[in-house]
Amino acid sequence: MPSHARIYRISALAVLGGALFGFDISSMSAIISTQPYLCQFNQRGFDERGRCLGPTSNTQGGITAAMPGGSLVGAVVSGWLSDRCGRKRAIMVGSGxxxxxxxxxxxxxNLPMLAVxxxxxxxxxxICSAQVPVYITEIAPPxxxxxxxxxxxxxxxxxxxxxxFxxxxxxxxxxxxxxxxxxxxxxxxxxxxxIGLAFEPESPRWLLKKGREEEAQNILCHLHGGGDVNSPFVQRELEEIKATISEEHKHADASWFELFTSNMMNRTLIGVFTQVWSQLTGMNVMMYYITYVFTMAGLSKPGTNDVLIPSSVSFIINVVMTVPALMWMDRWGRRPPLLIGSALMxxxxxxxxxxxxxxxxxxxxxEFASAxxxxxxxxxxxxxxxxxxxLFVATFAPTWGPVSWAYPPELFPLRLRGKAVALATSANWAFNFALAYFVPPAFENITWKTYVIFAVFCAVMYLHVYFLFPETANKTLEEIEQIFDDKQPGAIKYLGIPAWRTRNNRKSMIKQENRGSLTSKSEAPETKNSNGVRTATSVEATPKITGYGA
Incomplete structure (x- = not known):
C-alpha cells in the first residue's frame, strides 16, 4: 500500500475547520447555565435567592441559532468562493x-453584539465545514x-x-x-x-480545472509520486484528471441550476438529506443543551456548576466513539453505519x-434557572x-457523525462538487438554525414530546437510506458516477443502480490501488462490478485507476 503520510498531515491540519464548530457548541452549552453569563445577558430578573435568571427561552434560542444562521450563509457563499479562489484559500478565508x-x-x-x-x-x-471535505476528497485515495x-x-x-473543559x-x-x-x-x-494552510498545496484537481497544469503536476508528484516528476503513477493520474476536465469543459460552466436537472436531482437530494438527517437525529441539540437534560435528571444542585462534570462524560464518549469510524469506516462502507445508527438512535x-x-x-x-x-x-x-x-451519543459518533461529512463530496462530479457540497452543507446549517431556535421553547412547551419528534425522524431516515442511498466506499469518483447512470442494465430511471444492490468491494480496490491500474476486464471472464452489476467491459472502455479519482 502506498504511503499517504503527507496527505494525513494535510488532512489533520485542514480539519481544524471542523474543530471551530466544536468550540462553538461547547462554548455555548457549558456557559448558558452559569451565573456570570445569566447576569450579563439577563432579561428575566432574579429569583427569590437573588440569582440571575438570564435570557428568555426564545432569546436563548435566537442566540444559539445565530451561529448556524451565519453558517447557512457561509456554506452557500463557499461554493462560489471555492470555485473562484480554490479549496485551500476558501478555508483560509473562513479562518479569518x-x-x-x-x-x-x-x-x-449586550445581546445584539453577542448575536452578531x-x-x-x-x-x-x-465556509470551512463545506470546503474542508471537498479539499480532502480531492487529494485522498479511495x-x-x-x-x-x-x-x-x-x-x-x-x-x-x-x-x-x-x-x-x-x-x-x-x-x-x-x-x-x-x-x-x-x-x-x-x-x-x-497560517498552516498557507504552506500546504492547493487541490491539484482545482488547479488543473483552472489550466495551471505545471503546478498541479508538481503537487501530484510530491503527494503521490515521492517527488519523482517522471513517476508513471503520477503521469497516469494526471492524464486521467485532464481527460475528465476536458470532457467537462465541453459543457457550459457549472451552475446551481444544473444540480436540479433530471440526471443530477437524485444525488443532490441524497447529499442534501445526508446533512439534513444528521441534524434531525437530534445530536447537536444534545450537545447544545446537554446541561439542561442532565440538570433535569438531577445532576446539578441549584446555583452550582455540578452539572458540568457529568455533562462532559457525553463529550468524552463522543471523542472516543468516533475513533472506530476513523479506523474502520472505509471497511464498513457508508450504508451500514447510517442504517444501524438511525435504528439505534x-x-x-x-x-x-x-x-x-x-x-x-x-x-x-x-427550582431551575431556565424555563x-x-x-x-x-x-x-x-x-x-x-x-x-x-448511548445516543455513542451511537451517533461512529455512524451519522463522520459519514455525513464523508458521503456528500463523493456523490458529485468535479465541476459541480464545490457548489453541491456547499448546498448540502447549507441544508445542514438551515436545520441546525431551526433546531437550535426550536429546542428551548419546545422543552418549555411540549416537554418530553420533543424526543418523540426526533425518534420519528430517525425511523424515517432509516427507510430513506435503505431505498435511496447507494454504497460509495472504496470506489473511485468515476465509478460512483456510473452508479447514477440510469442507462445501465437493471438501473431505475433517474435513480441509477438501486441503492440496496450496491456493494463495498474493498479487497478489490486495495489490489487495484496497489497495482496502480485497473485489471483489464478483457483479461478475465464476466464479473460483477463494484455496483453489483454483471459487466464485460473492453480494455479501451475501462480507464486506468490511480486510486485518486478525479
Whole structure:
C-alpha cells in the first residue's frame, strides 16, 4: 500500500475547520447555565435567592441559532468562493472570519453584539465545514478517503471536549472572565489553521480545472509520486484528471441550476438529506443543551456548576466513539453505519421520551434557572435517561457523525462538487438554525414530546437510506458516477443502480490501488462490478485507476 503520510498531515491540519464548530457548541452549552453569563445577558430578573435568571427561552434560542444562521450563509457563499479562489484559500478565508467573530463575542456587552459575533463565527464555520471535505476528497485515495474526511467529525468532537473543559475551568472565575476567556481562546486554532494552510498545496484537481497544469503536476508528484516528476503513477493520474476536465469543459460552466436537472436531482437530494438527517437525529441539540437534560435528571444542585462534570462524560464518549469510524469506516462502507445508527438512535430517543413522559414532574417555582428545564426526574428513571443519552451519543459518533461529512463530496462530479457540497452543507446549517431556535421553547412547551419528534425522524431516515442511498466506499469518483447512470442494465430511471444492490468491494480496490491500474476486464471472464452489476467491459472502455479519482 502506498504511503499517504503527507496527505494525513494535510488532512489533520485542514480539519481544524471542523474543530471551530466544536468550540462553538461547547462554548455555548457549558456557559448558558452559569451565573456570570445569566447576569450579563439577563432579561428575566432574579429569583427569590437573588440569582440571575438570564435570557428568555426564545432569546436563548435566537442566540444559539445565530451561529448556524451565519453558517447557512457561509456554506452557500463557499461554493462560489471555492470555485473562484480554490479549496485551500476558501478555508483560509473562513479562518479569518472566525478570528473576527470570536473577537466580537469575547468583547460582547449586550445581546445584539453577542448575536452578531456568533453570526460571523457561523459564517466562518459554514465556509470551512463545506470546503474542508471537498479539499480532502480531492487529494485522498479511495481506500482511505472516508477515514480522512471523517477526521472532520473527530475534530468537531475534540473541539467540543477541549472547549468544554476550558469553560468548566473558567466557570469558577468570579465575573465576566468566566465566559470572555473561553470565547477569546477559541481564536487560537483558527490562527494556526490560516497560517498552516498557507504552506500546504492547493487541490491539484482545482488547479488543473483552472489550466495551471505545471503546478498541479508538481503537487501530484510530491503527494503521490515521492517527488519523482517522471513517476508513471503520477503521469497516469494526471492524464486521467485532464481527460475528465476536458470532457467537462465541453459543457457550459457549472451552475446551481444544473444540480436540479433530471440526471443530477437524485444525488443532490441524497447529499442534501445526508446533512439534513444528521441534524434531525437530534445530536447537536444534545450537545447544545446537554446541561439542561442532565440538570433535569438531577445532576446539578441549584446555583452550582455540578452539572458540568457529568455533562462532559457525553463529550468524552463522543471523542472516543468516533475513533472506530476513523479506523474502520472505509471497511464498513457508508450504508451500514447510517442504517444501524438511525435504528439505534430511534431506540434511545423513544426510551428517553417514555421515561420522561411517565416518571417526570413539573419543577417547583424557582427550582431551575431556565424555563427550558421543564421536567424533573429522579432515582432509577433519572439514571435511565442519563444512560440513554450517553448511548445516543455513542451511537451517533461512529455512524451519522463522520459519514455525513464523508458521503456528500463523493456523490458529485468535479465541476459541480464545490457548489453541491456547499448546498448540502447549507441544508445542514438551515436545520441546525431551526433546531437550535426550536429546542428551548419546545422543552418549555411540549416537554418530553420533543424526543418523540426526533425518534420519528430517525425511523424515517432509516427507510430513506435503505431505498435511496447507494454504497460509495472504496470506489473511485468515476465509478460512483456510473452508479447514477440510469442507462445501465437493471438501473431505475433517474435513480441509477438501486441503492440496496450496491456493494463495498474493498479487497478489490486495495489490489487495484496497489497495482496502480485497473485489471483489464478483457483479461478475465464476466464479473460483477463494484455496483453489483454483471459487466464485460473492453480494455479501451475501462480507464486506468490511480486510486485518486478525479
Amino acid at each position: 472570519f472566525w478570528i473576527v467573530g470570536s473577537g466580537l463575542i469575547c468583547a460582547s456587552v 459575533g456568533r453570526f460571523v463565527n457561523g459564517f466562518a464555520v459554514g 481506500t482511505v478517503r472516508g477515514r480522512l474526511v471523517a477526521m472532520q467529525q473527530w475534530a468537531v468532537t475534540w473541539g467540543i471536549l477541549i472547549m468544554y 476550558i469553560c468548566f475551568g473558567c466557570s469558577y472565575i468570579d465575573g465576566v472572565g468566566a465566559f470572555r476567556i473561553p470565547w477569546g481562546l477559541q481564536m487560537l486554532p483558527a490562527i494556526y489553521l490560516g 430511534c431506540l434511545w430517543l423513544t426510551l428517553t421520551a417514555i421515561i420522561f413522559g411517565v416518571y417526570s414532574r413539573q419543577p417547583n417555582p424557582g 427550558s428545564e421543564s421536567m424533573v426526574v429522579s432515582g432509577p428513571a433519572a439514571r435511565v435517561i442519563i444512560a440513554a443519552t450517553c
